[in-house]
Amino acid sequence: MARVELMDYEQALELFEPVIGLEVHVELNTETKMFSPAPNPANEKYHGAAPNTLVSPVCLGLPGSLPVVNGEAVEKSISLGLALGCSIAESSRFARKNYFYPDLAKNYQISQYDEPIAFDGEVEVELADGRTFQVPIERAHMEEDAGKLTHVGGATGRIQGAEYSLVDYNRAGVPLVEIVTRPIFGAEGDAPELAKAYVSTIRDIAISLGISEARMERGNLRCDANVSLRPRGAEKLGTRTETKNVNSFRSIERAVRYEIQRQAAILAKGGAITQETRHWHEDTGTTSPGRPKSDADDYRYFPEPDLVPVVPSPERVAELRAALPEPPAARRRRLKAEWSFTDLEFQDVVNGGLLNEVAATIAAGASPAAARKWWTGELTRLANASETDAASLASPEHVAELAALVEAGTLTDRLARQVLEGVVAGEGSPQQIVDARGLAVVSDDGALIAAIDEALAAQPDVLAKIRDGKVQAAGAVIGAVMKAMQGKADAARVRELVLERAAAAE
Amino acid sequence: MSHSDELIRLSAAELAGRLGRGEVSSVEATQAHLDRIAAVDGAVHAFLHVNAEGALRAAAEVDRARAAGESLGELAGVPIAIKDVLVTEGMPSTSGSKILEGWIPPYDATPVRKVREAGLVPLGKTNMDEFAMGSSTEHSAYGPTHNPWDLDRIPGGSGGGSAASVAAFEAPLALGSDTGGSIRQPAHVTGTVGVKPTYGAVSRYGSIALASSLDQIGPVTRTVLDAALLQDVIAGHDPHDSTSIAEPWPSMAEAVRRADVQGLRIGVVKELDTDGFQTGVRQRFHESLELLERNGAEIVEVEAPNFEHAIAAYYLILPAEASSNLAKFDSVRFGLRVTPQGGGTVEQVMAASREAGFGPEVKRRIILGTYALSAGYYDAYYGSAQKVRTLVQRDFDQAFAKVDVLATPTAPTTAFKLGEKLDDPLAMYLNDIATIPANLAGVPGISLPAGLAPEDGLPVGIQFLAPARQDARLYNVGGALERLLEAEWGGPLLAKAPDLSTHELTATEEGAL
Amino acid sequence: MPEISAEQVAHLANLARIALTEEEIAHLTTELGQIMQAVEQVNQVATPDVPPTSHPIPMQNVFRADVVTDDVLSPEQALSGAPERDGDRFVVSAILGEEQ
Known part of the structure; x- marks a missing residue:
């Protein structure tokens, strides 16, 4: 592959204004799939099921099978749309997007085209330094996920060079909401961080609504990043690329930055950007060209004749609106004040993705300082050591119990760390571990x-x-x-x- | 006439009566039909698959249940033939295509499940034009079905197998599917009864989709009462089909039993009463109307100016939907796989499989539909066709504001010769001119025998159409006309059909050559 | 309306994943032209004031309860029609394209 030239980031920004657009797919955690009564692997309960065990005739696109809309998925989609500040369509319908691919059972995807469930929203996104951006949302629409391909032969499971592929349709039909932003202007050098913070905000919203497991490493949340550059002073938008497969918060930031540098180098030399899909490679931190946009993208959308329109009742939409949790940015401002954290302490919590855990620990009786200390300290250390999320190691209730034992003098910090290791190892609650291991402080x-x-x-x-x-x-x-x-x-x-x-x- | 020969000539209602009274067992009735199939289907070729063992087992189970005093459906123990468009557990389901040869589905279509639950005995699967695309059954990948009235002629299509099976007394009942006339036009050319219920009356779950917004499953029988009894079994809400009508239905059999046309206003569609229809077809049509008028009906001429655009709209909507519905036949999860010489990528394998597995008519319509949906043409073609659909619906609304039912000849001609129109798709498409408007508007239609055309001695059907959800009106007018005509004829029209045993030898000899 | 060319038919065949032969393409080019000519009349009556109809019987809000049903297949049933399988997964030959 030819060596890719990158322009220095600061120089790129002097010459060009970056414009980004983000498409985020959120897998809903309903019990069953979007159009099929088969179990949904994006629900914690069915995660990791054996291949082709979560399928009905609908998921396999068997001849004669017909889709039926999951009402719960529609409600969750509406809630998400409302949380994104969107208007909810008076009438919304599904359409078929036609293209052949072996993971797409029917060789068309049921999606929404001209009448999405939600449109015209705005999301407040906060950067690490506390500045906020309003990200404009064009639409949020419902669709179904595709199955999963495993490539066999060739190098490292990549599609190139594979001899054949295996298909598992468990994921086929998982309910998705695709959230599409309008072009985002004015982020300038912060564009990469904004992209990351935006996806993080979507995750926070999804979690606060309880509509998705929202775990990027499992693909519950996926992001495609559109990047284009326009010369300073120009009106017209530049040609954009769409980078796919950006599946961690860190890589979103890196991928956007990389595309800015790559495109700037081409444009500065008088070259042209090809409108294409690009693939992000986590290992090398680079993108590589995929298929150029072409006639093959003629998806031949038409209204899905097997499904009827969704016409949400204004009463139900009002109920869902009333039940919305506080928006993440507003919530963060409130919690920071309530907990009296310094900017640095609070960022530590937020950047560690531990806001909900700390809040729940405080709600369970711990002091804000203790809750912060345990989550960003020992638990984060343990998580890093085992390459997992701190949130997955212990429950807020256990952490609060631990803090109470320290507070009461039953445990020293050192003992408490031992107890926490027991908690992480699944030995029980802190008190149970103290009793079982005889770890309490000798106060005699x-x-x-x-x-x-x-x-x-x-x-x-x-x-x-x-x-x-x-x-x-x-x-x-x-x-x-x-x-x-x-x-x-x-x-x-x-x-x-x-x-x-x-x-x-x- | 032997006992067995007598059994197969009974209507389903009569057979059900005898079964109910214990005068005959379901095993006997089933065996009689299996014997008939063995005797004549070599010539007719109505069946793609005969499940003798399964049928006898199901029949024995009904006999056992009856002996045990269990409560059974009215048609329990009566044999039925199933169009191959419907998926059936344990029986191959090919939709007349090579691409699905040998495929045994892991689930039953809802109408199939309902007939099984009602105790009917599935005999096997009937022949059809590939994926229900055609009006002659000549587009079946497994060879054409022959019209029992004249084995050199078409039995209609796409459901020629179902119609021929009841016309040839191989089954008293059959299930069909009607996308543009595939139940009614075969009924017309075989002297049988076929009903396309209101769209959504019968679940489409498990019906291998041709055009989702047009397809409807319905009964194929020899009498109007039998059709009504069968519709009563298969109709009703199905949560597996989003377009299934939720409201309950009145009994269609009741409508037949109380049939009375006194005061009924019947509209004759002016645009479908022209010299574009064969003389004998028009003659029997008008004689039927006069008979109804003499018995108290009021005949009114109505206009449906947009019906002339119906075929054009249909031949855009159908291929468009079909091109998408048939994309699932890609050699990955089921069906034929053809690997190009020396191997190939999955794209090439899919393309080679579809090239080898689809017949010419299917390819023609897929390409046409792909074109009608493609960027830059959607508005002009698919979009415009959807608007014509609105206009056709408005014609129906205006007509039904004036009359209770509409009447038309079912199709322009009697059965044509096999091969006659095979190379002229446009001529073939014109067969559906009178049946298509009902599919575009979702309204129900029935075709029943109106007599034989004097010029060729072949059956002619008459079609009635009713407003959506008013299927009972069709059974009323159909039941009344059938009674009046049979009184004139001195028996059912099919009594005049040739004895197939004389043809059997010829066909076999031809086959040997 | 534009004439339909053989190139167009070849492109449509590619979109529809059918490996048509040259002969089929030539034949279909002629036929398609004739058919499209016959159906073009829909344009004349489809004026802007006419709304399109996508469903013959208008309905709305048909939903399923979010409950697993016995429609779920066993892997054996799911794979029963597979032209080729490897354990409980379907096998396809190498993919020319890329991840979607």
Whole structure:
């Protein structure tokens, strides 16, 4: 492959204005699929099912089968549309998008074309430094997902060079909402971060609505990023590329940045951008060209004759609107004030994707400081070590219980970390682990004093130093006592007692 | 006449009566029909698949249930033939196409499930034009069906197999599907009864889709009462079909039993009463109307100016929907797979499989439909056709404001010779001129025998159309006319059909050559 | 209306994934031209004031409860018609294109 030239990012921005557009697919977590009564693998309950076990005749596109709309999926789509500030269509209908692909059972996708369920919205997106952008939403429409291909032979499961492919239709028909932004102007050098923050906001909204598991690593949330550049002062939009397969928050930011640099290098040399689909490669941090837009994109949309229009009742839409949770940006502002976090502390929580966990931990009785400390500290460390999400390691209730045990003096920080490891290992609640492992702090001064006296007797030189006023020498005794107590003692209390006993020893 | 020969000539209602009274067993009745199939289907070729074993097993089960005093449906124990467009568990379902040869579906179509639950006995699957595209059954990948009235002639299409099976006394009842006349036109040319119910009256779940907004499943029988009894079994709401009508239906059989045309206003569609129709077809049509008038009906001429555009709209909407519906035949999950020499990519395998698996008429319509939907042509073709659909509906609305039912000849000519129109698609398409408007508007239609054309001695049908959801009106007027005509003829029209045993030898000899 | 060319028919065949032979393309080009000529009349009556009809019987809001039913197939049923399978998955030959 020819070496791709990239322009320096700052220089690219001097010459060109980046314009981005984002398409986000959200898999809904309904019990069943969009048009079929088969279990939905995007619901936690059915995640990871064996191949072709979650299929009905509809999912396989068997001759004679017919789609029927999942009413719950429509309600969740409407809620999402409302949360995106969209208008809900008075009447909405489905259309067939015709193209052949082996993961598409019917060789057409049931989607929405001219009458989407939701349109004309706006989402407030906050950058890391607290500045906010209004991202304009063109539409949000309902559609079905395709099956999954596994490429066999050739290198690393890639499609190129594969000898054959295997098809699993479990994912075929999973309900999707596709959210399409209008072109986003004015983000300038922040465009890559805005793209990431936007997808993160969509995730927060989906989670707060409870409509999706919203896990990018599982493909519950997928993003295609459109990028174009126009020379400073120009009116006309440049030719855009659509980068697909951008499936982590980090790669969204990197992919947009990469496309800006790549396109700028081409344009600065007088070259032209090809309107095409590009693929993001996480490993190399680059995009590569896919298929150019062509006649093959003639999808021959027409109204789906097997389905009838969806006409949401204004009463039901009003009910769903009334039930909407607070918008993420507004919620963040409120929580930051309520918790009295500094900018840095709050960003730590938000960037770690732990806002909901911290909030739930506080709701379960922990202090804001303790909740933040455990989630962004020890749990994040454990998550990084095992390459998973902190949120998946422990429940807010357990973290709150742990904080309460520390607060009550039952556990020291060090003991609490041990207990937390037990929680993560699934040994039970913090209290159960404390009981089972006998990890509670020894708060019986008698036992401590006995241990201290013994340690002091064993180290007469240290005792002498303490009595000479060299208080820091007490550390050696404290260490010995803590060791003797197997760590189950409050170090501060031990220190107090050591000084007391040293003074008393004659 | 042997006992067995007598059994096969009974109407379904009569046979059901005898079964109910215990005068005959379902196994006997089923065996009689299987024997008949064995005797004449070599010549007629109505069936693509005969499931003798399964039929006898189902019949024995009904006999057992009856002996045990279990409550059974009115038609329990009566054999039925099923058009191959409907998927059937345990029986191959090909829709007349090579691309589905040997495919055994893992589920039953809803109408099939309903007939099984009502205790009817499926005999097998009937021949049809490939994917129901045609008016002659000549587009079947498995060879044409022959008209029992004249084996050199077409039995109509696409459901020629179902119509021929009842006309040849191979089954008292059959299921058909009607997208532009595929139930009614075969009824017309075979001297049988065929009904296309209101769109949505019978579930389409499990019917291999041709054109989703036009397809409707319906009864194919020898008498109007039998059609009504069968519609009562298969109609009704199905949650598997989003376009299925939710409201309950009145009994169609009741409408036949109480048939009375006194005061009934019948509209004759002026645009479909022209010299474009064969003389004998028009003659029998008008004689039927006069008979109804003499018995109290009022005959009124009505206009339907947009019907002349119906065929054009139909031949845009149907191919467009079909091009999409037939995309699923891609050699991945079911059906024929053809790999080009030396292997190929999945794209090439799909294209080669579809090239080998589809017949010329199917390819013609897929290409036509792909064109009608493609960018830049949608508005002019598919979009405009949808507007014509609105205009045809308005013609119906205006007509039904004046009359209770409409009457037309069912098709322009009697059965033509096999091969006669095979190379002229446009001429073939004109067969459906009188039947298509009902599909575009979703209204119900019936075709029943009106007599034999004097010039060729072949059957002629008369069609009645009613407003959507008023299927009972068709059974009323159809039941009344049938009674009046049979009184004039001194028996059913099919009594005049030739004895197939004389033809059987000829056909076999031809086959041997 | 534009005349239909053989190139157009070949393009349509590609969209419809049918490997038509040259002979079929030539034959269909002629036939399609004739058929389109015959059906073009829809343009004359389809004036802007006429709304299109996509469904013969107007209905709306037909929904299914979000409940798993016994329509779910076993893998054995699901794969029963497969031209080629590998365990519980369908096999297709190499894909020329790219990830969709």
